Amino acid sequence: MAPTATQTATRRPRLPLNGVDTPTLFGTLDVVKAQPDLAKFQFRARNRWQNGTLSETAIGTFSGAGGEHAHKTAFTLTADHPAVLVGEDRAPLPIEYLLHALASCITGGIANIAAARGVTLTEVESRIEGDIDLLGIFGMSKGVRNGYQGIRVSFSIKGDAPPEKLQEIVEQSRARSAVFDVLTNGVPVSMSVNAG
């Protein structure tokens, strides 16, 4: 199946598709192939505690492609705990953001890959859920981890290609997802504290 899909993509003109600027996408890949150092990126965030369990994160700049960049607008994100966990429920929980990150990462990849393969999408939806036993966080059971014990994602995808080809696109996006990699394989996190 995969070779057929690739051949089809190569034969089709590289026109913008699914709202993806496919010619620029391929052009960017060609540039990076020639200068691999352009692929090194750094993303950043700055969080400030508000009150209770509410905090606010500012996301503004990042580096990559050989330089510094600013998002078109500065983004502000908030997080809080719900009432049942003694918060004021003014924003999603931090761990709910992980579900959003995973679903949106795979979905953005699906749009790019479908466009690259000449497939017009009509619908991409996903449901995602994570199970967590708070006995870990509460320190009440040493055998229970703090985080999710498992996450399940179910994708529904429609477009002008056979089901097998649509499934391949989802699978390819999962296989290249930055968030899927981090969540399933973990990442080293170092932390420093300036107190006083």
Added chain:
Amino acid sequence: MAPTATQTATRRPRLPLNGVDTPTLFGTLDVVKAQPDLAKFQFRARNRWQNGTLSETAIGTFSGAGGEHAHKTAFTLTADHPAVLVGEDRAPLPIEYLLHALASCITGGIANIAAARGVTLTEVESRIEGDIDLLGIFGMSKGVRNGYQGIRVSFSIKGDAPPEKLQEIVEQSRARSAVFDVLTNGVPVSMSVNAG
């Protein structure tokens, strides 16, 4: 240091502090101790592709504490790719949300733990950055992973306690953070696709 901190907290009256409803927090922990099954939670999200790399996630309900819950308001989150990655930059990147999730999880925990220990906070700020080499995602180098290669967090905390005690609070929050656990240790993710 830790035993002293605990003794101090036990002696102090359990009043709301830092905007945290400490009496209810301790009451909740007592209830869960008696009925550990109440600690089982499930969080959920539903994502829908919009166009290009933009998608939108709805976060509304979750289960836990023996029942179903709805957030006070339904939350909508978006994610997109920036212009340099051929997106329209209408929202943060999915992997930027991971940074927000981590910083806000540890910060919410800091507020709760400080309140439980009778410490009034005046400032909690954190800067967080993640390095990623997109050669992995682009499929241009087999030795390069898709996700972050490392994440660094630096916390700055101020309050009415000695620096050592403030540092202990940050460390305890890290040690009990659901997002820190997921990001550093990984979590099993299962995925299904309904195509056509």
